[in-house]
Amino acid sequence: MSSAPQLDINHIAKLARLALTPEEKEKFSQQLGDVLHHIEQLAKVDVTGVEPTAHASPVFNVWQPDVARPGLAVVDALRNAPAQRENMVVVPKVVE
Amino acid sequence: MSSELFYQPITSLAAALDAKKLTSVELTQAVVARTKSVEPRVHAFNSFDEADALAQAAASDARRAAGQSRGALDGIPIGLKDVIAVTGQPLTASSKMLKNFVSPYDATVTEKLRRAGAVLWGRLNCDEFAMGSSTENSAFGPTGNPWDTSRVPGGSSGGSSAALAAGEAIATLGSDTGGSIRQPAALCGVVGLKPTYGLVSRFGLIAYASSLDQIGPFARTVEDAAIVLGAIAGHDERDSTSFKTDIPDYRAELTKRKGPWKLGIPKEYFAEGLDPEIGAAVEKAIAFYKSQGCEIREVSLPHTQYCLDTYYVIATAEASSNLGRYDGIRYGHRSTAAKDVVDLYFQSRAEGFGPEVKRRIILGTYVLSSGYYDAYYLRAQKVRTLIRQDFLNAFREVDALLTPTSPVPAFKIGEKADPLAMYLLDIYTIGVNLAGLPAISVPCGFTQSGLPIGAQLIGQPFQESNLLAIARSYEQGHDWSAKFPSL
Structure with missing residues (x-):
C-alpha cells in the first residue's frame, strides 16, 4: 500500500455506474481521502500465512437438488417494474 | 413500572391476553393511538397500516378465543425495520431508490413472526440501506430520540429503537451490520440483540454487507428478547449462510442457566474516546457482576x-x-x-x-x-481472521466479554457532519460483526442529563442462551427499564 492513496474519482464513479456532480466529486474525494488515509494502517498488520475470512459462518458448499419449484407469479415479479408491457419490462433501445 | 399498555413487556401482555383480561385488538389500538400521538415528534415510522394491523389483531383474538393461541407473541404488535420484506407493504430501505417499492414476498423472519401470531406493525425508519449510525441518512428525514427528540436515536436501526422506547411497538426487529441494533438500543435505553451470524435467516432482508448483516430483536427486557429470538431463529435453505443447529427454548433456558460466570474485560475497549459517564456506568456493571460472585478477568483483543x-x-x-x-x-x-x-x-x-x-x-x-x-x-x-482469533482466544478463558456499547450517548441531530467521525462511533460494536459473534446491549444507567447508557455483552458463537442469561442477571439487579421517556 502506498502512503498517499489516490482515488481517481472519475474512473471509480464510471466503474460504479454512478453519475456524480462536480461538487460531489470534490467532496467525496476529500472525505474518502481521509477515510483511505485511516485505512492505510491495515498495511502495518503482519498477515504472513494468514488465511482470509470471507464470512464467519461455519458453512461451506451448500448444495440443493436442482428441482424446479414455484416462484413469483409474473404479476408479482413485474409489480415494481418502472415500465412494463405485455408481461415484459420495457427498457430503452439497446440495439440500433 | 408504567401502567400504560404500550410500555408493558411481552411477558406481562401475553399473560393478560391468556387470562382474557386484554384483547389483541385493544392492545393494538393502544399502540396505534400512541403512535399517532407521538409520531409528529419521533418520526420512527416510514409508514404504517392501521387497518391491516387491526385485522391481524382480530385474527389473533379469534385464535385465542378458540383455544388456538400460538404462544407468547400471538397478538403482540411488533415493528419491522424498513429493510425487512412484508408482502404487500412498502419496502424502502429509507431510500428514494425504493420509495415506491411494494414487497412481493415475505422475509423468512416475517413468515416466522406471522406463524408465531405476531401483529406486524409498521415500517420503521433507518439510515438509507442501513448505512449509518444515527438514522440521519434516511431519505425521509431523521428520527428523534424519545429521551430528547433533538438528539439522534442511533442507527442504522434508529426507527426500531425509538419506536420501542416511545411505546409505538411492544418489540421491534432491526438489522446489525456493524452495530446497527446494539448502538441504537444503547442510545434509546432498550435491549438490543445481534445474534450469531447464521442463526437468523437473511432471506428477505435488503442486503448491505452480506457477510456481516444479521437480523435481531429490540425488546424492553432480556426475556422479551429471548422470546422474539426464539421465534425468528433457525435454519433456512433460502439463505446459504444459515446454520443448521437446534434452536433451544431461549426463554426456558434463562432460568436454567445460573452463574457465576467468568467475564472478560477487553482493555482495548476502555481507551481514549470513551465518554467518562459511560465508562463509570460500565465499571459499575463490572462491580455488580463481581458482587454476584462472577470472576472478572482483563483480556486483550490486540487487533481491536x-x-x-x-x-x-x-x-x-x-x-x-x-x-x-x-x-x-x-x-x-x-x-x-x-x-x-x-x-x-x-x-x-x-x-x-x-x-x-x-x-x-x-x-x-x-x-x-x-x-x-x-x-x-x-x-x-x-486481518478479519486475526480479529476473529482474538475473540476466540479470549473465549478460552471467559464465558462472555463486557464492554460499553457506544463511546458516546445520543448526540444532537446534525452534530456529526464528518463521515469519519461518524464511523468512529462503531468502534465497540464492529469487531463482533467481523467475528460473527452474538452480542447484546442492555440498559446500564443514565447520564447526568438523562440520556440512556448501554453495556454490551459479547458471547461465544451460537451460545445465545448463556449470553441472555448473563444479561438477565444484570437486568434483575437493576431497574433501568422501569424508567420511560416523557414525551
Whole structure:
C-alpha cells in the first residue's frame, strides 16, 4: 500500500455506474481521502500465512437438488417494474 | 413500572391476553393511538397500516378465543425495520431508490413472526440501506430520540429503537451490520440483540454487507428478547449462510442457566474516546457482576485498533456489489433524463441514492478495483481472521466479554457532519460483526442529563442462551427499564 492513496474519482464513479456532480466529486474525494488515509494502517498488520475470512459462518458448499419449484407469479415479479408491457419490462433501445 | 399498555413487556401482555383480561385488538389500538400521538415528534415510522394491523389483531383474538393461541407473541404488535420484506407493504430501505417499492414476498423472519401470531406493525425508519449510525441518512428525514427528540436515536436501526422506547411497538426487529441494533438500543435505553451470524435467516432482508448483516430483536427486557429470538431463529435453505443447529427454548433456558460466570474485560475497549459517564456506568456493571460472585478477568483483543478499517473495506466492498442491482431496470427508481440504456444506470443511481450510500459505493468499488484488491480487500479479509482469533482466544478463558456499547450517548441531530467521525462511533460494536459473534446491549444507567447508557455483552458463537442469561442477571439487579421517556 502506498502512503498517499489516490482515488481517481472519475474512473471509480464510471466503474460504479454512478453519475456524480462536480461538487460531489470534490467532496467525496476529500472525505474518502481521509477515510483511505485511516485505512492505510491495515498495511502495518503482519498477515504472513494468514488465511482470509470471507464470512464467519461455519458453512461451506451448500448444495440443493436442482428441482424446479414455484416462484413469483409474473404479476408479482413485474409489480415494481418502472415500465412494463405485455408481461415484459420495457427498457430503452439497446440495439440500433 | 408504567401502567400504560404500550410500555408493558411481552411477558406481562401475553399473560393478560391468556387470562382474557386484554384483547389483541385493544392492545393494538393502544399502540396505534400512541403512535399517532407521538409520531409528529419521533418520526420512527416510514409508514404504517392501521387497518391491516387491526385485522391481524382480530385474527389473533379469534385464535385465542378458540383455544388456538400460538404462544407468547400471538397478538403482540411488533415493528419491522424498513429493510425487512412484508408482502404487500412498502419496502424502502429509507431510500428514494425504493420509495415506491411494494414487497412481493415475505422475509423468512416475517413468515416466522406471522406463524408465531405476531401483529406486524409498521415500517420503521433507518439510515438509507442501513448505512449509518444515527438514522440521519434516511431519505425521509431523521428520527428523534424519545429521551430528547433533538438528539439522534442511533442507527442504522434508529426507527426500531425509538419506536420501542416511545411505546409505538411492544418489540421491534432491526438489522446489525456493524452495530446497527446494539448502538441504537444503547442510545434509546432498550435491549438490543445481534445474534450469531447464521442463526437468523437473511432471506428477505435488503442486503448491505452480506457477510456481516444479521437480523435481531429490540425488546424492553432480556426475556422479551429471548422470546422474539426464539421465534425468528433457525435454519433456512433460502439463505446459504444459515446454520443448521437446534434452536433451544431461549426463554426456558434463562432460568436454567445460573452463574457465576467468568467475564472478560477487553482493555482495548476502555481507551481514549470513551465518554467518562459511560465508562463509570460500565465499571459499575463490572462491580455488580463481581458482587454476584462472577470472576472478572482483563483480556486483550490486540487487533481491536484495526476493526474499523477492516470493517469499512469489507462492508463497502460488499455494499458496492450488493447495490449493483439498483440499475433502474426491473424495479426501483428510473431516471427520465437518460439518453440511452447505459446512461439510465448512471442517472437512476445518481438520482436514487443519497450521499452516504454513494460514498460507500465509491469506496467499495475502489477497494475492489484492479490493482487495489490485494492491498485492501484481501488484506482486510486476512486481518478479519486475526480479529476473529482474538475473540476466540479470549473465549478460552471467559464465558462472555463486557464492554460499553457506544463511546458516546445520543448526540444532537446534525452534530456529526464528518463521515469519519461518524464511523468512529462503531468502534465497540464492529469487531463482533467481523467475528460473527452474538452480542447484546442492555440498559446500564443514565447520564447526568438523562440520556440512556448501554453495556454490551459479547458471547461465544451460537451460545445465545448463556449470553441472555448473563444479561438477565444484570437486568434483575437493576431497574433501568422501569424508567420511560416523557414525551
